[in-house]
Each structure stands twice: as structure tokens, then as C-alpha cells.
Amino acid sequence: MYIRDTIAAIATPLGSGGVGIIRVSGPEATQIAEKVFTGSGTKNGGGFESHRLFYGHLINPLDGTLIDEGMAVLMRAPRSYTREDVLELHCHGGYYLVQAVLQACISAGARLAEAGEFTRRAFLNGRIDLAQAESIMDLIASRTERSLGLAQSQLEGHLSRSLAALKAPLVEALALVEAHIDFPEDEVDPAVFAVVETRVASVSSDVGRLLATYATGKVLRDGVSVLLLGLPNAGKSSLLNALSGTDRAIVSELPGTTRDLIEETVSFKGLPVKIIDAAGIRAHHADCVEQEGVRRALDKVSEADLVLLLVDGTVPLAEELIELTVSLGSNPYLVVVTKSDLPRCADISRLSAPLGVSEISAKNRFGIDQLVTLIYDHFVQSDVLSAGEGAVISNVRHRDILARVQQSLQSFDNNLQLDLPPELLALDIRAALDALGEITGETTTDDLLDLIFSSFCVGK
Amino acid sequence: MHSYETKYDVIVVGAGHAGCEAALAAARMGCLTLLLNMSLDGMAVMSCNPSIGGLAKGHLVREIDALGGEMAKNIDATGIQFRVLNTRKGPAVRAGRAQADKQLYRLRMKRVLEQQDNLHVKQGEVTALYLEGDQLRGVDTRSGIRFLGKTVVLTTGTFMRGLIHIGLINYSGGRAGDLPSLGLSDQLRSLGFEVGRLKTGTPARLDGRTIDFGRLEAQYSDDPPVPFSFSTERITMPQVPCYIAYTNPRTHEIIRSGLDRSPLYAGVIEGIGPRYCPSIEDKVVRFPEKERHQTFIEPEGLDTVEYYPSGMSTSLPIDIQIAFYRSMAGLEQVEIMRPAYGIEYDYVNPVQLHATLETKLIANLFHAGQINGTSGYEEAAGQGILAGINAALKVQGRQPIMLGRHESYIGVMVDDLVTLGTKEPYRMFTSRAEYRLLLREDNADIRLREIGHAVGLVDEATYAGFCQKRVQIKEELERVQSTRLTLSAAEKSWCERHGCADLQKGASYEQLLRRPEIGYQQLREIDPQVTELPGAVREQVEIQVKYQGYIERQLEQIERMRKQEEARIPSDLDYKAIPGLTSEVREKLERFRPDTLGQAARIQGVTPAAIAIIAVILKGRGDQQGES
Known part of the structure; x- marks a missing residue:
């Protein structure tokens, strides 16, 4: 009935909550657990004992790097929600971390679950009483509605338009190949494969571009990152605390012991913002260790979507800060004058501030809300988010699907070069269309025949 | 009404390509069978083109043969050109196509029917089904x-309320020269069947004595011609060519000048015609940029001067027909022997059928061929044999057969019809x-x-031959997997000659065969054992080895779908009592009443969530039945 592969999804709401749970269900749950989790309790003896919570490390199975510390519990079939082997991974909450753990599960062999798929499995496996069918279906339906609602949002609208635009040339390419196969005696253009190749190549490059937006468009995937930069005692920590105040959810905290960086992810009006507190910069410091820290902080600048350059308003403007604005170059930065509750000493006008100057006092929360709005507006108006006519891939599922599309199209290209027969080439295009269909809806044989008969004069 | 004394197991109404296969299948399976046709001179008539096969259609013919049907043998015995x-494409999309001598085709099939045990062939026009209450008891004929x-198997072709169009002139007829069948479709409608209207057409027949063949390009038969039937050793009929001619801008101009008198464009025809078989006026209108259209001028037989210009069907008035055919190079002097015409006829919505081709409304009533909205001799015959088999199985109290999408084109066709x-x-x-x-x-x-053997259509000798072939394929597959290159001097030079000098010692013959440049043709040079194998065995092994990866991928897909395909939905399932189905889905399911979960999933508008619910319901039922 259903393909018994292993599915994974984030079980907790995104962007809030101190703990995030990733749930995995299916026959490979145990293997995935072994790949993404190492815990002292699971090493010696028989691995995962069912229904027992283990403490350990969540790791990226591709390179073995540490993602987070966390806990894992394996619930073996049939004593689980879906009656399949179910793995739950608990990590620190927050957009970035939870996504990273989900990605780790996918790298380890899971497939991203469809909306309501855990419930569907529970239900197919008879885990849920028949009498509950109706309420279950309501649940599934409401989830679908939610995803439909999402699809109607502006960004998703862009995306589906872009994907629909990818589909048309593929259907055309397939129709050409199919017409070539089914009507060998009709006068179908003999140069058909040149056209097909062009169509596929154009789609392939479009898919490549879209996939690239996933890599670069961190805004939508991880939220955005904001780097706090300033001299020691400029008030970075106070600002960090103020920004992550009680009205905004603190979703993660990574003590920056190894990187001299502290990161916190907060949600500004639903936009996940990762705030990175870099080490205080003192460019002319003789201490080698601290210089290393400065270098790292400056490295971080290019990775950050926005830099907040903190200026202590109570002391005269340091020449180092002017040098710093020069080294920031084209990286966007906002000048934030701190400690505005105290008398001003610094001459801010000497600083170049293309994005403007903001005055705050972390102590009495003066200017904090304005700063938040400033940051939010900066991103919402920036090219990355509104993205003009170009769509941006924002979620793992879409990336997943497009990667499969890309793979099929590459396979088509290889097979075409190998001169394989058209019915095998058709398989590759069909596979790409089927993958795309998971977002845009299925391409039926009738769609194909429609195009064949409207494009070619075939048949007798 | 006089009740005939013999009580039949199976009555087949109509002796076209569906009816002939249905009647033969039922009779060969031991059922006392009656085949009724409006005229006994009109059995197995090829009403349109004089050919059998082509892409996907040739596949159907082969499947009919494998099941124990007659079509392949009939064309092998009467075909006058085989291609x-x-x-140049892969084995999956290669297909045979043969030109038939139409009269010989018809007469041979008539002879086979007449000599078949358990089969009565009678002339008669069925005007109504005979029912007692909702129980089907037989049929009534016009002659009383x-x-x-x-x-009862209904295979009515284009005869039910057939209406022939030539220009704006139209008259009732089942086919040019034949009467229509009246009354039956009205009764079907009153019984609750959704009766609709379709349209098809056929070109003129041209007098070969007035065609200048010297100006046309000839297309000859393959040599040697490849037969359709697995049982035919070789083709013995004389082989003749077809000819290729083209329309030109003047032809198109003439056609356009007659459009105001086309019944299609004037809106006289209400039935929907096939897009893949457009009339020439359709082609000219829809593809105005094309300067010429190709036509194959095909012989209708060895002993006739009639020729069939394929792709040139039309329902334009006769003066336009004469003028446009004559505007083509080589046809300047052509005489039309039979005018082209369009025909509208009644069909019954096939979603009202089970995948066995039994109707959902009336038990023991089967529909096959054009009555189900199909077109083509092969499509008709494929349904005919399935309907005949299932009618016979029903009489014998045995389980019906349903052919899957993964195992046959017949299965794909029937599934498409009953679900879409x-x-x-x-x-x-x-x-x-998809497979x-x-x-x-x-x-x-x-x-x-x-399957053909299990139902009793394939005789023991044929089946034994098949089993032997299957064993040989298996053994040969094992042999090529285990036989390895020793890279002796002879093998080394062979490798170099065939561009595979990179092969290592120990490479299996299977690995050799997997290479595009290597086939048995090359392998036999170093592998003398090959020559002892029948060609059909070598062909299977070569294809299975070369396409193994692809074949396995498709087999995996089938395996994933199997559970869903095999989950039967009881015909009395009350969709109203199932909570959680949306009203749209419920309405669809009640209308279609799918036989399996797989069918249900293919009905448009039935969501995966709905399928999940039904799956659970079915599982629940299964468990209860298991316990009781």
C-alpha cells in the first residue's frame, strides 16, 4: 500500500520552545539512530534498548561533525505511534539546530515526511481506532490546509510559478520523445532530440539556479544572522540580552567556547534571527591569542547577513572603529550607539553609516524595539527575501525534490550522449516530471497526449 | 417472440474483432456459445484500414495470441506485407504491423468460427436484452x-444508432452498406447505462488502375516477414508494397473551400472524434503551416484494385473529395470506388464496467470493443478475448481474471477505461x-x-513448448552468468576486434552481453554453444541482460504497488457509512465502484487520504472475516 520507507520530520513547532524533537519512523529508524547519534549508553552492549532515553551527541553522518548534544529514544514496532520503529531525537530548540538534525536524518537515509504522514501510517497500521477515523482525517485535512495556506503566500507563489514554468518544457520534451516512439511513420521532426536536449538543458539550468538559492538564501532556511561587532565593553552582551528578552523566544544557546562566539536565535515577528556575539575587537592588540579571536570575528563578518557595529557613546570614538568600517567594505552594517542613557562623548559623524545609526540603551530598553524593527525591515525589504521575480527555495522538501529532478535530468543527458534508445530517455524525463509533480501536481498521460496531438500532425 | 430451444452458456452479440475473439474464447473453454451477427457476410470485417498492428497495437495482438486468441494467427495467414x-529503437517499443488481404482475413476468420466446436454462428439483429426482473436471461432479435x-457479451461496434455523414448528407447505417442496430442502446439507457455518442471516419477507397504508382515511392515488406503469432513458423503469403503520396497547397485549398459543407465544422456531428486519427480537413485546419501531409496508399487485398489512402479520412462532400484526391501527385486521374465518410454511433461509459468487462449494473452482461469507447481492431479484440474468457469462467463458476497494468497492454487499456x-x-x-x-x-x-493455459485456452502442446522455452531461457541466463572469459589468445583478439580490450580475465559472458556493442551475433564467434539455442531464447536472454537495470527498477515499482493493486474492495462496500470521506470523493467512489484499491487510487479526485481510510476499513473487514 504505502511505500515502507523511513520518514522524518520535525515534531515540535519551529522557532519557539527550548527543546526540539525530530521524529523518524520506518524500518531504517535503528540504522539512522546509529548514524546520527552516539551516546555512551548505546555503545556498550546491545545498542538501543527500546523505550529508553539515552544521552549523547547528535552528529552529522556525512562528516562526523557535532551538531548538538541531545537525547535519543527508540521505540520499536509495534509499541510506537505509527506501529513502526520510531526514533525521537531531542536537541536544543531553534530553527537552525532542529533543521540541522533533520537534515542529518535525511543524510542518513530518511525521506522528509509529507504533511500528516506519521498519522497516516499510524492509521494504516491500525494503531488508531476506526472510530477515530473522522477526527484523524480532520487533522490531516487541516494540515493540508495549512500547507495550502503556505503555498498561497507570496514567496511560495513565486516558487510554484517557477516550478510550473519548469514543468512545461519537460512535458514538451517528453511529448516529443513519446511522439517519436509512438508515431514512427508520421512526419515527426527528425531533429526532435536536438529540441529535447535544448528543453532539458534549459530546465536543468533553471533547477540549478533554484537549488543555488537554497544554498545562498539562508534567510529562509536558517533565518538570518546578525553579527554584533565592537570594541570590548561596547555593550554587546547587554544588547544580546536585551534582544533576547522575554517577549522573544530564546531558542538556542551555544556557548562559544571553541569559537569565542556566542550565538542566540530569536524570532523577530516570525523571522528567525541568529545573533552572534563576536569577541571584542582590538585591532592593535599585541596579544596573539586575542588577535586570533579578532581574525575569527572578522571572518564571521562575511558570513553574517548584517553586522551591528556597536559604538560606546560614552567614550571618544576610537580610530580603530573607523578602520573597522573600512575593513567591513561592502558588508551591510548598521551603526548602533550604545549606552544612550549616559552622556554622549563620541563623535559619530566621523563614522560612515550607509544603513543609518541607531541609538539604544540596553539598560532601560530604550531604542530596542526600534532596532528590532530596523533589522526586520532591512531583511524584509532586502533582495534576498522579496526576491523580485526569482523564486527562492526555502525548505528541505523542495530542495530534496529539485535535487532529484536535477539527478534525473543529468541521467537523461548522460544517456543521450550514450545514444540510449528513446524509451529509456523517456524514463529519465518521466522521473523528473514525477518528482516535480510532488509539488506541482501529477502529469497525466492525457496531458501528454493533449500536447502530442496539438503539436504534431500525427495519426491516420 | 419464439424462444429458441437451445439454451446457451454465452451469447456474443456482434461478430467484429471483439465478438470473434469473445466467441472463440468461450467456445474453446467448453461453453456452448452463440455468435449473432446482423449479416454472416459481415464477420471479422476490417471496416477501416487494411492493417493489423503498429505501435502498442502489435503488442495487443501478441498478447491476444499468448492468451490463446485468433487474431495473430489470422493476420499471419492472410497478411500481404509485414514490417x-x-x-532502431529498443525492444520495448518495437512493434509488428501487417497489411491484410481484407477478404481473405474475413473469410479465414469465418471459417475458423464455423469449424469451432461448441460454437453456433447465426444471423440476427439483437434489438433488446431479455431480462426477468434484473436477471439477464438472453437476447431478442428483430426476426422474432x-x-x-x-x-451475454455485447460487441456492437459502430452499429448502435449508427449515422453516416458524407458532407451535409447523412443517413442511418452501421457501416457503409450495412444497416444500423436500433433499439438496443435505448434499452441500455433505460437500464441505467450512460449512453454517449462518438464519431469516427474512414477515407475513400481508390481504384488502383487509376493511380500512377510510378510517381509514388514504394515501401516493401521486411524480408523475411516476421509473424505475429508465437505459433507461426513463417509467413507464406505473397508480399506486396504500399506507396507513399503527399498532399500539396492546392489540396489544402480545395479542402478549405469545402469546410462550410463539412458536417463537423457545420456542427451537424455531435459525437467526439479521435484526436489521433484526425480527418484530413482537421489536419489542414489545425496545422495551417504544414505544406504537405503524407499518406500511405495501402492495398486492400491481392485480388482487388481497391486501395486505402491512410490518414485521408474525411466527411467532406463527395465533389470536394474527388477534387482533393485528384490534386495529389500520382492521383491526378484517380477514381473513387467508395466515398469517404464519417460515422457517429452510441457507446456506453466504460466506468460502468468491472475490470473483468462485466457490467456493474447487470450481472452476466459483458461489453467489449467500440461499445466501451475504444477504437481499433486490436483494442477490440483484446477486450473481446477478456470478455469471452470471463463470461466462460462465470458460467463455470470460476474466479474471473483481471489483467494488471504491469502485465499487459490489455490490462492498461481496461484499467484506463474503467477508472478514467x-x-x-x-x-x-x-x-x-507506465511499465x-x-x-x-x-x-x-x-x-x-x-494465464491463457490456466483458463483453458492454450492447448497442452503449445503450453509444453512454452514451458520448454522458459526453461531454456533460465538455463541460458545461468550459463552466461557463470561462463567466464579465460582470455585465451583467441578471446583476446576477439575482445580487441569488438572494442572491449579493457575486459579482464574472469569477466562473465553476461558482462559481455551487457555492452551495447556486443550481442549473441558477436558472442557466437567465441561461444559455439550459442548456435544450438532457438532464436527466441537468445532474444529473451539478450534483452533481459541488456536491460536488467531498467527492468529491475520497474519490477521494484510494481512490487511497491502490489498490495494496493491486490486489495479487493467488496462490491457492497457502503461508502456513505465511512466517516472522513469528503462528499466529492464519496460521490466519485459510489459512481465508479472500483474493484480494487489500486483502481480507486487512479480515479481522478480520489485523494491519498481517502485511499488510506478505505485501506483501514478493508483491513478491518479482513480481520473480522479472519476471526469469524
Whole structure:
């Protein structure tokens, strides 16, 4: 009935909550657990004992790097929600971390679950009483509605338009190949494969571009990152605390012991913002260790979507800060004058501030809300988010699907070069269309025949 | 009404390509069968083109043969040109196509029917089904005879309320020169069947004595011609060519000048015609930029001067027909012997059928062929044999057969019809088959012989031959897997000659065969054992080895779908009592009443969530039945 592969999804709401749970269900749950989790309790003896919570490390199975510390519990079939082997991974909450753990599960062999798929499995496996069918279906339906609602949002609208635009040339390419196969005696253009190749190549490059937006468009995937930069005692920590105040959810905290960086992810009006507190910069410091820290902080600048350059308003403007604005170059930065509750000493006008100057006092929360709005507006108006006519891939599922599309199209290209027969080439295009269909809806044989008969004069 | 004394097991109404296969199948399976046709001179008539096969259609013919049907043998015995199409493409999309001597084709089939044990062939026009309450008891004919039968197979072709169009002139007829069948479709409608209207057409027949063949390009038969039937050793009929001619801008101008008198463009025709078989006026209107259209001028037989210009069907008035045919190079002097015409006829919505081709409304009533909205001799015959088999199985109290999409084109066709219905005459294309690589002409026997034998259509000798072939394939596959290159001097030079000098010692013959440049043709130079094998065995092994990766991929897909395909939905399932189905889905399911979960999933508008609910309901039922 259903393909018994292993599915994974984030079980907790995104962007809030101190703990995030990733749930995995299916026959490979145990293997995935072994790949993404190492815990002292699971090493010696028989691995995962069912229904027992283990403490350990969540790791990226591709390179073995540490993602987070966390806990894992394996619930073996049939004593689980879906009656399949179910793995739950608990990590620190927050957009970035939870996504990273989900990605780790996918790298380890899971497939991203469809909306309501855990419930569907529970239900197919008879885990849920028949009498509950109706309420279950309501649940599934409401989830679908939610995803439909999402699809109607502006960004998703862009995306589906872009994907629909990818589909048309593929259907055309397939129709050409199919017409070539089914009507060998009709006068179908003999140069058909040149056209097909062009169509596929154009789609392939479009898919490549879209996939690239996933890599670069961190805004939508991880939220955005904001780097706090300033001299020691400029008030970075106070600002960090103020920004992550009680009205905004603190979703993660990574003590920056190894990187001299502290990161916190907060949600500004639903936009996940990762705030990175870099080490205080003192460019002319003789201490080698601290210089290393400065270098790292400056490295971080290019990775950050926005830099907040903190200026202590109570002391005269340091020449180092002017040098710093020069080294920031084209990286966007906002000048934030701190400690505005105290008398001003610094001459801010000497600083170049293309994005403007903001005055705050972390102590009495003066200017904090304005700063938040400033940051939010900066991103919402920036090219990355509104993205003009170009769509941006924002979620793992879409990336997943497009990667499969890309793979099929590459396979088509290889097979075409190998001169394989058209019915095998058709398989590759069909596979790409089927993958795309998971977002845009299925391409039926009738769609194909429609195009064949409207494009070619075939048949007798 | 006079009740005839013999009580039949199976009554087949109509002796076209569907009816002939249905009647033969039922009779060969031991059922006392009656085949009724409006005229006994009109059995197995090829009403349109004089050819059998082509892409996907040739596949159907092979499947019919594997099941134990007659069509392949009939064309092998009466075919006057055989060609394999798509020889430069892969094996899955190669297909045979043959020109038939139409009269010989018809007469041979008539002889086979007449000599078949358990089969009565009688002339009669069925005007109504004979029912007692909702129980089907037999059929009534226009001449006042009532035939009683346990099951009835309706294969009405284009005859039910047939209306012939030539220009704006129209008249009732089942086919040019034949009467229509009246009354039956009205009764079907009153019984609750959704009766609709379709349209098809056929070109003029041209007098070969007035065609200048010297100016046309000839196309000859393959040499040697490849037969359709697995049982035919070789083709013995004389082979003749077809000819290729073209329209030109003047032809198109003439056609356009007659459009105001086209019944199609004037809105006289209400039925929907097939897009894949457009009339010449359709082609000219829809593709104005094309300067010429190709036509194959095909002989209708060895002993006739009639020729069939394929792709030139029309319902334009006769003066336009004469003028446009004569505007073509080589046809300047042509005489039309039979005018082209369009025909409208009644069909019954096939979603009202089970995949066995039994109707959902009336038990023991089966529909096959154009009545189900299909087009083509092969499509008709494929349904005919399935309907005949299932009618016979029903009489014998045995389980019906349903052919899967993964095992046959017949299965794809029937599934498409019963789950999607059709808005235009349905024709088979290879692109309709998602498991196309598995559904090849060459392996039709491997796919279906077992079923044909199990139902009792394939005789023991044929079956034994098939079993031997299957064993040989298995053994040869094992042999090529285990035989390895020793890289002796002879093998080394062979490798170099065939561009595989990179092969290592110990490489298996299977690895050799997997290479595009190596086949048995090359392998036999170093492997003398090969020559002892029959060609059909070598062909299977070569295809299976070369396409192994693709074949396995498709087999995996089938395996994933299997549970869903095999989950039967009881015909009394009360969709109203199932909570959680949306009203749209519920309405669809009640209308279609799918036989399996797989069918349900293919009905448009039935969501995966709904399928999940039904799956659980079915599982619940299964558990209860298991306990009780």
C-alpha cells in the first residue's frame, strides 16, 4: 500500500520552545539512530534498548561533525505511534539546530515526511481506532490546509510559478520523445532530440539556479544572522540580552567556547534571527591569542547577513572603529550607539553609516524595539527575501525534490550522449516530471497526449 | 417472440474483432456459445484500414495470441506485407504491423468460427436484452427469435444508432452498406447505462488502375516477414508494397473551400472524434503551416484494385473529395470506388464496467470493443478475448481474471477505461503503459501464456513448448552468468576486434552481453554453444541482460504497488457509512465502484487520504472475516 520507507520530520513547532524533537519512523529508524547519534549508553552492549532515553551527541553522518548534544529514544514496532520503529531525537530548540538534525536524518537515509504522514501510517497500521477515523482525517485535512495556506503566500507563489514554468518544457520534451516512439511513420521532426536536449538543458539550468538559492538564501532556511561587532565593553552582551528578552523566544544557546562566539536565535515577528556575539575587537592588540579571536570575528563578518557595529557613546570614538568600517567594505552594517542613557562623548559623524545609526540603551530598553524593527525591515525589504521575480527555495522538501529532478535530468543527458534508445530517455524525463509533480501536481498521460496531438500532425 | 430451444452458456452479440475473439474464447473453454451477427457476410470485417498492428497495437495482438486468441494467427495467414516498426529503437517499443488481404482475413476468420466446436454462428439483429426482473436471461432479435443464455457479451461496434455523414448528407447505417442496430442502446439507457455518442471516419477507397504508382515511392515488406503469432513458423503469403503520396497547397485549398459543407465544422456531428486519427480537413485546419501531409496508399487485398489512402479520412462532400484526391501527385486521374465518410454511433461509459468487462449494473452482461469507447481492431479484440474468457469462467463458476497494468497492454487499456472513462475513441499508445519496458511484444508469452493455459485456452502442446522455452531461457541466463572469459589468445583478439580490450580475465559472458556493442551475433564467434539455442531464447536472454537495470527498477515499482493493486474492495462496500470521506470523493467512489484499491487510487479526485481510510476499513473487514 504505502511505500515502507523511513520518514522524518520535525515534531515540535519551529522557532519557539527550548527543546526540539525530530521524529523518524520506518524500518531504517535503528540504522539512522546509529548514524546520527552516539551516546555512551548505546555503545556498550546491545545498542538501543527500546523505550529508553539515552544521552549523547547528535552528529552529522556525512562528516562526523557535532551538531548538538541531545537525547535519543527508540521505540520499536509495534509499541510506537505509527506501529513502526520510531526514533525521537531531542536537541536544543531553534530553527537552525532542529533543521540541522533533520537534515542529518535525511543524510542518513530518511525521506522528509509529507504533511500528516506519521498519522497516516499510524492509521494504516491500525494503531488508531476506526472510530477515530473522522477526527484523524480532520487533522490531516487541516494540515493540508495549512500547507495550502503556505503555498498561497507570496514567496511560495513565486516558487510554484517557477516550478510550473519548469514543468512545461519537460512535458514538451517528453511529448516529443513519446511522439517519436509512438508515431514512427508520421512526419515527426527528425531533429526532435536536438529540441529535447535544448528543453532539458534549459530546465536543468533553471533547477540549478533554484537549488543555488537554497544554498545562498539562508534567510529562509536558517533565518538570518546578525553579527554584533565592537570594541570590548561596547555593550554587546547587554544588547544580546536585551534582544533576547522575554517577549522573544530564546531558542538556542551555544556557548562559544571553541569559537569565542556566542550565538542566540530569536524570532523577530516570525523571522528567525541568529545573533552572534563576536569577541571584542582590538585591532592593535599585541596579544596573539586575542588577535586570533579578532581574525575569527572578522571572518564571521562575511558570513553574517548584517553586522551591528556597536559604538560606546560614552567614550571618544576610537580610530580603530573607523578602520573597522573600512575593513567591513561592502558588508551591510548598521551603526548602533550604545549606552544612550549616559552622556554622549563620541563623535559619530566621523563614522560612515550607509544603513543609518541607531541609538539604544540596553539598560532601560530604550531604542530596542526600534532596532528590532530596523533589522526586520532591512531583511524584509532586502533582495534576498522579496526576491523580485526569482523564486527562492526555502525548505528541505523542495530542495530534496529539485535535487532529484536535477539527478534525473543529468541521467537523461548522460544517456543521450550514450545514444540510449528513446524509451529509456523517456524514463529519465518521466522521473523528473514525477518528482516535480510532488509539488506541482501529477502529469497525466492525457496531458501528454493533449500536447502530442496539438503539436504534431500525427495519426491516420 | 419464439424462444429458441437451445439454451446457451454465452451469447456474443456482434461478430467484429471483439465478438470473434469473445466467441472463440468461450467456445474453446467448453461453453456452448452463440455468435449473432446482423449479416454472416459481415464477420471479422476490417471496416477501416487494411492493417493489423503498429505501435502498442502489435503488442495487443501478441498478447491476444499468448492468451490463446485468433487474431495473430489470422493476420499471419492472410497478411500481404509485414514490417517491424522502430527497429532502431529498443525492444520495448518495437512493434509488428501487417497489411491484410481484407477478404481473405474475413473469410479465414469465418471459417475458423464455423469449424469451432461448441460454437453456433447465426444471423440476427439483437434489438433488446431479455431480462426477468434484473436477471439477464438472453437476447431478442428483430426476426422474432429469443435466444436464452446465461451470459451475454455485447460487441456492437459502430452499429448502435449508427449515422453516416458524407458532407451535409447523412443517413442511418452501421457501416457503409450495412444497416444500423436500433433499439438496443435505448434499452441500455433505460437500464441505467450512460449512453454517449462518438464519431469516427474512414477515407475513400481508390481504384488502383487509376493511380500512377510510378510517381509514388514504394515501401516493401521486411524480408523475411516476421509473424505475429508465437505459433507461426513463417509467413507464406505473397508480399506486396504500399506507396507513399503527399498532399500539396492546392489540396489544402480545395479542402478549405469545402469546410462550410463539412458536417463537423457545420456542427451537424455531435459525437467526439479521435484526436489521433484526425480527418484530413482537421489536419489542414489545425496545422495551417504544414505544406504537405503524407499518406500511405495501402492495398486492400491481392485480388482487388481497391486501395486505402491512410490518414485521408474525411466527411467532406463527395465533389470536394474527388477534387482533393485528384490534386495529389500520382492521383491526378484517380477514381473513387467508395466515398469517404464519417460515422457517429452510441457507446456506453466504460466506468460502468468491472475490470473483468462485466457490467456493474447487470450481472452476466459483458461489453467489449467500440461499445466501451475504444477504437481499433486490436483494442477490440483484446477486450473481446477478456470478455469471452470471463463470461466462460462465470458460467463455470470460476474466479474471473483481471489483467494488471504491469502485465499487459490489455490490462492498461481496461484499467484506463474503467477508472478514467474516455471522452474520445480510446486508442492504445505505448506511452499509456507506465511499465513499458516490461510490456514488450517479444515477451507477451512469458507474461500471459500461463494465464491463457490456466483458463483453458492454450492447448497442452503449445503450453509444453512454452514451458520448454522458459526453461531454456533460465538455463541460458545461468550459463552466461557463470561462463567466464579465460582470455585465451583467441578471446583476446576477439575482445580487441569488438572494442572491449579493457575486459579482464574472469569477466562473465553476461558482462559481455551487457555492452551495447556486443550481442549473441558477436558472442557466437567465441561461444559455439550459442548456435544450438532457438532464436527466441537468445532474444529473451539478450534483452533481459541488456536491460536488467531498467527492468529491475520497474519490477521494484510494481512490487511497491502490489498490495494496493491486490486489495479487493467488496462490491457492497457502503461508502456513505465511512466517516472522513469528503462528499466529492464519496460521490466519485459510489459512481465508479472500483474493484480494487489500486483502481480507486487512479480515479481522478480520489485523494491519498481517502485511499488510506478505505485501506483501514478493508483491513478491518479482513480481520473480522479472519476471526469469524
